[in-house]
Amino acid sequence: MATDQNYLHRMTTLFCVNVLAEPCGPEITAKLMLPVIISMANDPVANVRFNVAKTLQRISPIFEKSVVQSQMKPVLEKLTTDADIDVKYFAAEAQIIVNKGLA
Numbered sequence: 285m286a287t288d289q290n291y292l293h294r295m296t297t298l299f300c301v302n303v304l305a306e307p308c309g310p311e312i313t314a315k316l317m318l319p320v321i322i323s324m325a326n327d328p329v330a331n332v333r334f335n336v337a338k339t340l341q342r343i344s345p346i347f348e349k350s351v352v353q354s355q356m357k358p359v360l361e362k363l364t365t366d367a368d369i370d371v372k373y374f375a376a377e378a379q380i381i382v383n384k385g386l387a
Contacts, residue, residue: 286320291329298324298332298339305343313343314351325359330368337363337371341378349386356382 286297301321305313321343325336340356347356360382363375 286324291327291332294324294327294329294332295335298335301339302342306346310346310348310351313346314355318351318355322355322359325363330366330371333363333366333368334371334374337375337378341381344382344385352382352386 285293288294297320301313301317305317308317321336321339324332327333327336337360340360344352344356357379360375360379363371364379366372366375
């Protein structure tokens with residue numbers, strides 16, 4: 285569903301990750317879900333990209349700091365330079381929350 289033509293189906297993928305990440309745990313989420321989320325940061329639809337930022341923000345507490353630092357922060361940094369103002373906003377908000385978790 286992460287590569288479905290319909291952007292609503294792609295967004296549903298992110299909403300499912302939001303719900304499943306904690307019960308599945310950090311190992312499964314990092315192995316199976318995080319790569320999908322990261323790839324969706326390049327989606328052509330801005331709503332999908334800003335939901336990537338929101339998803340990363342929401343699931344970051346389940347991961348060790350090293351995973352957040354090496355895999356999630358670079359994606360959020362990239363999204364803060366997005367052409368779409370909403371993507372920039374939600375990425376910046378997510379960065380603030382994620383950085384607080386790393387402190």
